[in-house]
Amino acid sequence: MIELVVEGGHQFGLVQGLREIWAFREVAWAFAERYVRLKYKQAGLGIAWAIIQPLSFLLIFVILFGRLAHISSGNTPYQAFALSALVPWTFLQTAVSMGSGALLMDGGLMRKVYFARECPVIGAVLATGLDFVIGLGLLLILGPFLGTRISWAMVYVLPLWIVMAVLGLGLALGFGALSVYYRDFRFVMPLFIQLWMFGSPVAYPLTTVPDKYRALYLIANPAAGILDGFRRIFALGQTPDLGLLAVSASATLVIAWAGYVLFRRMEPGFADSV
Amino acid sequence: MTWAVRFEDICKRYRGGRRGYPSIRSDLTRLGRRLLSPLQRGDKPFGYLALDHVSFEVPQGQAFAIIGPNGAGKTTALKMLTRISHPTSGRLRVRGRVGALIEVGSGVHPELTGRENIWLYGRIIGMSRQEIARRFDDIVDFAELRESIDMPVKMYSSGMQLRLGFAVASHIDPDIFVVDEALAVGDAGFQVKCIERMTRLVSEGRTLIFVSHNLSAVETICPRGLFLLDGRIEAMGEARDVLRHYLDWVDTRQQARIEHQVQNRPSKFLTIERVSFHDARGQERAAFRTGETVEIRLKVSAQTPVRRPYFEIGISDGRPGNLILCSMLADGHVVDVLEGQNTVTCRIPQLPLLPRVYQIWCSVRSHLAYGELFDWQLVGAFRVADGPAGLNGPGAIAHTGTEAPIHTDYDWRVTTDADARVPS
Numbered sequence: 084m085i086e087l088v089v090e091g092g093h094q095f096g097l098v099q100g101l102r103e104i105w106a107f108r109e110v111a112w113a114f115a116e117r118y119v120r121l122k123y124k125q126a127g128l129g130i131a132w133a134i135i136q137p138l139s140f141l142l143i144f145v146i147l148f149g150r151l152a153h154i155s156s157g158n159t160p161y162q163a164f165a166l167s168a169l170v171p172w173t174f175l176q177t178a179v180s181m182g183s184g185a186l187l188m189d190g191g192l193m194r195k196v197y198f199a200r201e202c203p204v205i206g207a208v209l210a211t212g213l214d215f216v217i218g219l220g221l222l223l224i225l226g227p228f229l230g231t232r233i234s235w236a237m238v239y240v241l242p243l244w245i246v247m248a249v250l251g252l253g254l255a256l257g258f259g260a261l262s263v264y265y266r267d268f269r270f271v272m273p274l275f276i277q278l279w280m281f282g283s284p285v286a287y288p289l290t291t292v293p294d295k296y297r298a299l300y301l302i303a304n305p306a307a308g309i310l311d312g313f314r315r316i317f318a319l320g321q322t323p324d325l326g327l328l329a330v331s332a333s334a335t336l337v338i339a340w341a342g343y344v345l346f347r348r349m350e351p352g353f354a355d356s357v
Numbered sequence: 358m359t360w361a362v363r364f365e366d367i368c369k370r371y372r373g374g375r376r377g378y379p380s381i382r383s384d385l386t387r388l389g390r391r392l393l394s395p396l397q398r399g400d401k402p403f404g405y406l407a408l409d410h411v412s413f414e415v416p417q418g419q420a421f422a423i424i425g426p427n428g429a430g431k432t433t434a435l436k437m438l439t440r441i442s443h444p445t446s447g448r449l450r451v452r453g454r455v456g457a458l459i460e461v462g463s464g465v466h467p468e469l470t471g472r473e474n475i476w477l478y479g480r481i482i483g484m485s486r487q488e489i490a491r492r493f494d495d496i497v498d499f500a501e502l503r504e505s506i507d508m509p510v511k512m513y514s515s516g517m518q519l520r521l522g523f524a525v526a527s528h529i530d531p532d533i534f535v536v537d538e539a540l541a542v543g544d545a546g547f548q549v550k551c552i553e554r555m556t557r558l559v560s561e562g563r564t565l566i567f568v569s570h571n572l573s574a575v576e577t578i579c580p581r582g583l584f585l586l587d588g589r590i591e592a593m594g595e596a597r598d599v600l601r602h603y604l605d606w607v608d609t610r611q612q613a614r615i616e617h618q619v620q621n622r623p624s625k626f627l628t629i630e631r632v633s634f635h636d637a638r639g640q641e642r643a644a645f646r647t648g649e650t651v652e653i654r655l656k657v658s659a660q661t662p663v664r665r666p667y668f669e670i671g672i673s674d675g676r677p678g679n680l681i682l683c684s685m686l687a688d689g690h691v692v693d694v695l696e697g698q699n700t701v702t703c704r705i706p707q708l709p710l711l712p713r714v715y716q717i718w719c720s721v722r723s724h725l726a727y728g729e730l731f732d733w734q735l736v737g738a739f740r741v742a743d744g745p746a747g748l749n750g751p752g753a754i755a756h757t758g759t760e761a762p763i764h765t766d767y768d769w770r771v772t773t774d775a776d777a778r779v780p781s
Binding site: 085086087088089090091092109110112113114116117120121124192193194195196197198202265351352354355 | 367368371384436437439440441442443444445446447448449450451452453454457466468469473476477480481482483485486
């Protein structure tokens with residue numbers, strides 16, 4: 084029989100924590116299923132929201148940045164240029180905002196049942212993955228009419244998505260843990276996400292950032308390299324720049340690790356604070 | 358016998374003590390202060406201790422009770438056990454898989470149907486898909502929700518929602534089953550089902566840890582237990598001893614409360630200054646055992662000489678009316694004159710009362726049994742702390758302590774009537 088030993092005032096090591104998450108993977112998956120069902124049950128238009136959101140942003144972008152501000156998108160039509168980054172961006176922002184809110188949303192459960200506390204956050208990020216799949220469908224079906232390309236480069240979508248999901252998860256873990264203790268983060272999150280969008284190459288190309296700052300920019304904002312990768316795939320039909328991607332992936336790992344460490348540090352008190 | 362659960366010197370300190378949510382501002386100022394004056398490192402621990410160096414063992418395959426008043430730390434102890442909350446210090450060891458039947462309303466989501474809730478909630482509390490598939494029908498039957506299983510839970514009555522939550526929680530297959538006051542919320546039929554489920558698990562050799570205020574259920578199910586008070590173990594051992602200890606602790610507090618209500622209001626003629634209770638050897642005591650000799654002594658001072666006073670002493674358990682009335686009007690005991698300081702003693706050779714707190718009321722009537730010298734009023738209280746020896750039924754303590762208050766000797770005889778016997 085397995086014997087569990089809990090040492091008071093002493094927390095799991097980080098690696099042991101990862102093992103714990105793996106042991107509770109089924110629970111994370113159940114949370115994902117739960118969020119997907121809830122999301123589309125509560126909303127009248129259901130699954131259509133996964134399309135409406137990026138499309139309305141696309142409309143605003145095309146009018147605001149394409150027509151009025153004349154942002155250069157090279158040889159690609161601006162709408163294809165914008166949509167190819169909007170779909171992954173929508174995933175990233177939803178993953179971070181839903182993931183960081185999941186702990187508060189299921190706080191009641193945390194006080195009643197034990198599972199690795201990361202499970203609701205992981206579940207929320209996974210659930211958002213479904214939105215991304217629907218967004219990809221949009222890129223494949225509607226995209227060609229707007230000027231996106233379909234090519235072999237699309238095999239890079241999965242690795243790019245994984246990097247993006249890890250980034251979203253790390254941020255969601257960090258912000259989620261903070262928002263359990265400090266309710267101020269309910270107001271911080273939307274603000275942060277909006278600022279982050281304008282700080283990322285969603286509406287404008289990566290080349291807008293001056294060359295001498297670009298390396299710093301890519302390290303500070305790992306989303307930039309990822310979004311640029313998606314844009315290359317869908318708007319240009321090229322493979323992502325692997326050098327950029329390596330920088331983004333490393334920065335992502337650092338951020339995700341920091342978020343996870345923060346989460347672990349704060350985790351023992353969750354059930355008492357929620 | 359090996360143990361299934363071991364608490365080794367466990368403390369739990371809650372961060373409470375400060376009002377409201379922790380705010381960034383206050384935490385930042387504290388951090389700043391700490392950085393500025395590194396000598397003040399040794400912060401005094403704040404918050405309160407919900408568990409204070411608690412150590413105990415629950416043997417494998419046994420039902421174990423944790424009782425105590427609200428806020429004693431019972432639920433905190435269970436939360437350690439189910440790993441929901443982390444001990445501040447000490448070591449907790451658990452052998453086997455823990456499952457909890459606790460109030461679970463929050464796990465059931467109103468927008469989802471009963472079916473979806475069983476599948477998702479079941480997995481969140483640790484059932485595998487195969488387990489749920491295998492037990493799905495049992496769960497639905499247990500919750501009595503066959504017709505409405507595909508309706509969103511928000512359409513359910515609150516009782517149905519609770520049943521759904523319990524049904525899922527009670528079908529996990531743990532080695533150690535934790536039940537926290539779950540029985541209080543269901544209706545009577547559902548409570549019986551829960552008890553049946555618990556006793557079946559115990560008979561299958563699972564370990565049960567039962568927290569409840571239903572003392573009769575505790576006594577019938579658990580052979581051993583502990584009494585938790587203010588985060589400390591007040592008593593531990595055989596369930597009936599622990600239960601007796603707990604009931605007596607409740608009674609002691611109630612006795613103090615009643616004594617506080619005693620006003621010693623003098624009448625125009627008499628003052629009862631003090632009431633005391635003594636055993637057969639004249640020793641003053643506050644607590645007695647069923648069947649013991651009790652002397653109730655009243656210190657009475659007469660403002661003026663009083664002729665022919667008739668004393669009446671009533672014993673009540675707090676409900677309207679007396680259980681026992683010792684009355685000179687009935688027995689004809691005569692006191693010619695009462696003047697100055699006196700002691701009036703009423704002796705009950707064999708107290709026929711079961712454990713709990715009893716109030717003593719007193720009045721004095723004038724001669725010819727007419728007119729009050731001293732109005733009927735509460736003058737004191739004593740308690741019976743131990744019941745009669747030799748009662749060893751499964752609910753002996755809970756029943757003698759909470760049901761009918763009067764004790765008498767009796768026996769049973771059950772015979773089968775000859776003509777009703779089934780011919781073989």
